[in-house]
Every structure is written in C-alpha cells, then in structure tokens.
Amino acid sequence: MPLRCVSQDVRAITLALVAKRQRRNQTELDLGLTNRPAPGFIGFGTLVSFRRSIGLAGLIALTVILVLGLQAARAPAAVLAGPLLAGLVFALGGLAWRPGPSLLLLSQAVIGCAIGSVMAPALADAALWSRGGAIMVAGLAPLLLGMLMSGFAARMTRMSSATAVWGLTPGGASAMIGLAAAAGADIQKVALFQYLRLLLAALTALAVAQALVGPTPASTPKDWTPALELCGVVIMAIAVGISAWSAQVLRRPSLAILLPIGFSGVLTALQAPSLQTPPTLAAAAYAVVGWRIGLSFTRATVLENARALPMMTSLVLALVAGCALIGLGLGWAFDMDPLTAHLATNPGGVDTVMIIAFGGEGDVPFVLAAHLLRFLAILLLARSVAQWIEARGAVRASARRAPKA
Numbered sequence: 001m002p003l004r005c006v007s008q009d010v011r012a013i014t015l016a017l018v019a020k021r022q023r024r025n026q027t028e029l030d031l032g033l034t035n036r037p038a039p040g041f042i043g044f045g046t047l048v049s050f051r052r053s054i055g056l057a058g059l060i061a062l063t064v065i066l067v068l069g070l071q072a073a074r075a076p077a078a079v080l081a082g083p084l085l086a087g088l089v090f091a092l093g094g095l096a097w098r099p100g101p102s103l104l105l106l107s108q109a110v111i112g113c114a115i116g117s118v119m120a121p122a123l124a125d126a127a128l129w130s131r132g133g134a135i136m137v138a139g140l141a142p143l144l145l146g147m148l149m150s151g152f153a154a155r156m157t158r159m160s161s162a163t164a165v166w167g168l169t170p171g172g173a174s175a176m177i178g179l180a181a182a183a184g185a186d187i188q189k190v191a192l193f194q195y196l197r198l199l200l201a202a203l204t205a206l207a208v209a210q211a212l213v214g215p216t217p218a219s220t221p222k223d224w225t226p227a228l229e230l231c232g233v234v235i236m237a238i239a240v241g242i243s244a245w246s247a248q249v250l251r252r253p254s255l256a257i258l259l260p261i262g263f264s265g266v267l268t269a270l271q272a273p274s275l276q277t278p279p280t281l282a283a284a285a286y287a288v289v290g291w292r293i294g295l296s297f298t299r300a301t302v303l304e305n306a307r308a309l310p311m312m313t314s315l316v317l318a319l320v321a322g323c324a325l326i327g328l329g330l331g332w333a334f335d336m337d338p339l340t341a342h343l344a345t346n347p348g349g350v351d352t353v354m355i356i357a358f359g360g361e362g363d364v365p366f367v368l369a370a371h372l373l374r375f376l377a378i379l380l381l382a383r384s385v386a387q388w389i390e391a392r393g394a395v396r397a398s399a400r401r402a403p404k405a
C-alpha cells in the first residue's frame with residue numbers, strides 16, 4: 001500500500017509538471033519567445049476542424065462589420081477597435097486561435113513601415129528633441145510607476161516579487177514574459193497581467209480619444225488602391241522581412257515596429273526613395289494586432305485564474321489610472337494637448353498606441369519618441385531594477401519567517 005501511494009503521488013506530480021510545461025511552451029509560442037516555428041503557415045495553424053474554420057470566418061465577418069460601423073460613426077482608430085472587440089467576443093465564445101508569432105511580427109513591421117514613411121522627417125526635426133524634458137517624463141514616469149506598484153503588490157499580496165515585477169512593468173509584453181520565465185516567476189500570471197494591461201490600456205486610450213476628439217470630421221472616402229511606386233513597395237517588403245526576422249532572432253518583438261521607422265529615417269537622410277505601404281496591407285496588419293489583444297482572453301485563461309482575476313484587474317486598472325494622471329500633469333506642466341499627453345504616458349503597446357495616435361489628432365512624433373525612450377530604458381534598466389526589487393522581497397520574506405527572539 002505505501003508503495004502504491006508513492007507511485008500515485010509521483011504520477012500526479014509528473015502529470016502536473018508536464019501540464020505546466022505545456023502551458024509555458026504554448027505561452028512562449030503565442031508570444032514569439034521561442035525559435036520553434038508556429039504550426040502551419042505564418043501562424044495560421046492547421047485548421048483541423050470545420051468548427052474552427054467557421055469560427056475564423058465569423059471572426060473576419062464580425063471584424064469587417066464592426067470596422068465599417070465604427071467608421072460610419074466616425075470613431076477614431078476604428079481599424080484597431082473593430083478587430084479588438086471582435087477578438088474579445090470570439091475568445092470568450094470559445095475560439096481557440098491566436099495570430100502566431102511570425103504573423104504578428106510581420107504585421108508589426110508593416111505598421112512600422114506605415115508609421116516611418118510619414119514620421120521619419122518629423123522625428124529628425126530638432127524642434128521635437130528640444131522638448132527633451134517632456135519626452136523623458138512621458139517615457140520614464142510610467143515605467144517608474146509600474147516598478148513602485150510591483151513592490152506594493154508584492155508586499156500587500158501573496159504574489160511573489162518576481163511575478164509582480166514582471167507582470168506590472170509597462171514594457172513590451174513579450175519581453176516581460178520572457179524575462180519572467182528566466183527569473184522563475186509564475187509565467188501564467190505574468191502573461192495574464194500583460195494581457196490585461198494591453199487590453200485595458202487600449203480600451204482606455206480608445207475611450208479618451210473618442211472623448212477628446214469626438215467624431216472625426218467627415219471626409220472623402222479613403223482610396224484603398226492608390227497609385228504606388230513599385231520601388232517604394234519593394235523597399236517596404238524588404239524592410240518588413242528584415243525587421244520581422246531580426247525581431248524573431250534577437251527575441252525582441254518591439255524591434256519589428258521600431259526597425260522600419262529607423263530604415264525610413266535613413267532613407268530620408270539619404271534622400272532615397274521612401275517606403276510605400278499599401279493601405280489594404282496596413283489595414284490587415286491593424287486587424288492582426290487587434291485580434292492578438294482580444295483573442296488572448298480565452299475562457300480557459302479566465303477560468304484558471306478566476307480567483308486572482310479581480311485583484312489582478314484592480315492592479316492593472318490602478319496602473320492605467322496612474323499613468324493617466326501622469327498624462328494630465330504632463331499636459332499641464334508642458335502646455336500640451338490632453339490626447340498627446342495621455343497617449344505618450346499610456347502603458348499600452350507601442351503598436352496600439354501609434355494606431356490610435358494616427359486616428360486622432362495628437363502629436364504623433366512626440367508620442368513615438370516617448371515610447372521609444374521607454375523601450376530603450378526597459379532594455380537597459382528593467383532587469384537590474386527588477387532583480388533589486390526581487391532581492392528586497394526575498395529579504396522581507398526571510399525576515400518574516402525568522403523566529404522572534
């Protein structure tokens with residue numbers, strides 16, 4: 001009997017470890033944190049069932065309906081809001097599909113080309129960088145707030161310091177989850193934290209843009225098939241391929257959107273032909289980014305973390321609200337329009353924020369400069385600061401466990 005009990009215990013522990021490893025591998029695969037290829041062509045996966053095919057068709061149909069409806073209502077950033085809401089509906093309805101890492105990186109690179117072709121001259125303007133103080137506040141203050149909140153969360157809850165730090169740091173979601181895995185944090189909770197941050201920050205930015213900008217002015221219908229120079233399209237395709245490949249090899253997904261902007265700046269400085277992005281291709285890339293956010297909230301993820309979800313949502317809402325307050329202070333101190341200040345300090349992903357900035361009336365170069373600075377700060381400082389917070393958490397934990405004299 002004792003040997004049988006031990007055997008059952010070992011079998012249960014083994015199954016639990018295998019299940020945990022499978023969940024971790026799937027999280028890394030979804031977010032592009034592994035070099036293993038996603039199943040199928042550029043992340044679409046093998047459609048093994050007719051039901052999934054119907055689900056994808058329904059997702060696309062609902063996306064088109066929502067985008068057209070939001071555009072008819074002249075809502076800003078309709079090409080992002082429509083796919084995001086459609087993805088959220090289908091994820092909670094049971095659709096088990098998400099854009100694979102390769103497809104996501106290619107889409108972000110296309111968005112980077114669309115941004116860079118318009119913003120490269122503005123980013124090279126000395127007048128922008130003369131506002132260096134405002135850019136530093138907008139870029140670094142949200143990062144500092146996230147670090148402070150992670151320390152508070154680790155102290156006031158049963159969450160480990162590593163999980164709190166990597167879950168609440170407002171940086172690239174993929175980078176945070178990858179660093180969390182290396183630090184031994186609860187990768188499932190960190191992933192849910194980051195998904196919540198992306199979703200709530202995007203919804204908040206959309207709501208703020210709608211409130212501040214209101215319905216966008218009626219204009220002539222957009223030309224979805226403009227005349228483009230073949231040379232510009234070819235250069236764009238090369239930039240997309242190089243950027244997506246570099247981001248995957250270097251395991252830095254944010255590079256997929258930042259490298260094309262750098263390429264655009266170099267081409268502008270050399271007075272070479274500029275990148276030209278077909279509008280239909282850009283719209284498809286926006287849809288992939290929106291789906292990626294909405295489809296992250298599967299029923300399984302929500303049910304598995306149901307007990308911790310209210311606490312995690314409250315912490316993320318506090319982070320988003322704190323960044324919004326920083327934005328208000330930034331606008332007041334530097335005499336800046338509210339939408340620009342909010343988007344510059346918004347803790348969401350740079351891709352979603354830039355799409356919303358293009359759809360509104362904000363200062364897009366300033367917003368991009370602030371998020372670029374935050375990205376560089378995360379690369380240089382986040383790991384060291386997080387390790388310091390983790391060490392302090394470990395010291396406090398050992399002090400609480402130590403017997404009192």
